[in-house]
Amino acid sequence: MAAAAAVASNCIRELQTDFFETFHLRVEKVLSIGGSSEVVLASSIQDLSHNRAVKKISLKEEDLQDRKLSAKEAKALFHREIEILRTLDHPNIIGGVNGVICPDYMALSMDFCSNGTLVTHLKKMTNGLIDRYFDGLVSGVCYIHSRRIVHGNIKLQNIFVNAKNKSVLTDFGFSYKMPENVSYVKTAGATMAYLSPEVLMKRSKVDPFKCDSYAVGVVLRCLVLKRRPGYCPDYLQEVRESPHVCANFRYFLEALLHRKPSRRATMAQVQTTLDELVPEDYTEELSLNCRPEEESPSTASPPRKKIRSQECEEHSTMSLRGGNAYKLRSFLKKKKCYCTRC
The missing domain is CATH 3.30.200.20 (Phosphorylase Kinase; domain 1)
Known part of the structure; x- marks a missing residue:
């Protein structure tokens, strides 16, 4: 240092x-x-x-x-x-x-990025561009997180597009390096519309890496819906109510915008999924795993309970066949699952 x-x-x-x-x-x-x-x-x-x-x-x-x-x-x-x-x-x-x-x-x-920020590209966003910019953002954030660096202010205005049409993360004015033996800090985040629920609720300690993950999810939400965030108490509900979100983007939005930090994906998990899963896998997984948490009493799911890792993997991958099943397991930690049954 x-x-x-x-x-x-x-x-x-x-x-x-x-x-x-x-x-x-x-x-x-x-x-x-x-x-x-x-x-x-x-x-x-x-x-x-x-x-x-x-x-x-x-x-x-x-x-x-x-x-x-x-x-x-x-x-x-x-x-x-x-x-x-x-x-x-x-x-x-x-x-x-x-x-x-x-x-x-x-x-x-x-360095000068000649194509402006993601704000200037919102209205002309296509699925191909979203794939490209989101993949680059995840790669960059995953890299800094691997070095225990928290960005702290991820938003559309701080993501530029360079001459090669790649997303480039800038503005590290709120960034800091987390000590190896520290997992939580008192506060994290800078821009209201991108703050995670736990920061908005002013919890005494938060995981700043999960706060970065949430901000990446808000950026993806903006790209998919082609509009700036404003302030929304529940971006995930907003996404679920939108009929024009394709399965692969909905999959990552479900993982990144979860209100509970313990069930929110890390950037390393998202990177692994981007590398290993193919788009057609997402539809089947969403139909099984990504249902709204609050349902009417007549259709409510049984209360969640902790189950063994092996059982979790079985019901999370039962809709997949062959090589796709082992690919999804890399997205799951040994004792965590992002399905709504756990």
């Missing part, structure tokens, strides 16, 4: 002048705005083909007061973001990161 911090410090320069003037950059347009920061497209005055995305984080007193931070605390968070990003190397995570601290703002320079 100390070595990583030293690397981050070496990549952050402090200037008494303006970042754009010092490096001969011209601001072309604003790419996104959020709180006391914005991301702009900057091009080199000497070489207009050289483009960079620059995140500007204000150090003005009024903006710091809005964030309830001192200048020292804001700079510490900036150093942490750079420190984390400089240790990551993944095609679905933003790269080319450098940091500069100016008198009135901090500038984080990074």
Whole structure:
């Protein structure tokens, strides 16, 4: 950790002048705005083909007061973001990161993703694009989780699309690394519409990795329904009431948007399922496993009870044949199942 911090410090320069003037950059347009920061497209005055995305984080007193931070605390968070990003190397995570601290703002320079954020693609979303962007997002989040890094602010505005039409996760301003021996934290998450139920209920301790999983589920919900989230007390119920959600997307929405963290899929489980199951498997599994939890008294299922792992696997895979049965088992932990009978 100390070595990583030293690397981050070496990549952050402090200037008494303006970042754009010092490096001969011209601001072309604003790419996104959020709180006391914005991301702009900057091009080199000497070489207009050289483009960079620059995140500007204000150090003005009024903006710091809005964030309830001192200048020292804001700079510490900036150093942490750079420190984390400089240790990551993944095609679905933003790269080319450098940091500069100016008198009135901090500038984080990074690779430019030429196709904007997922917000700009919502209305023209197709199943093929959803597959592509969702797969990339899962791959990126699974990668950072494997390194025990929590993103903490996954949302449409923080997922860009690069020149290769791949989704790229950005904005690690709320990210942090979880110690090896710690599983829960007091709070997690940043943007209201993407917060998990346990955070909204202000539970004393939450699993931040499961909070990231829920946010990924909200992003998938947005892509499938082609609209921004707003605030909804139960996204899963909203999805269940929509007749135009195909089986494979509904399958992952059921796994990611569950209100109970213990029954919510991890990103590693989702990644395994994406790698091993084929789309036609999802319809059969949904018909067996993904029924609404609250049913009328006349049709209600018997109370759930704990059963042995072997029994769980049997009734979860009884609709599958041949090689498909063993593939689903990799999605299930030894003593957990996402079907509604358990």
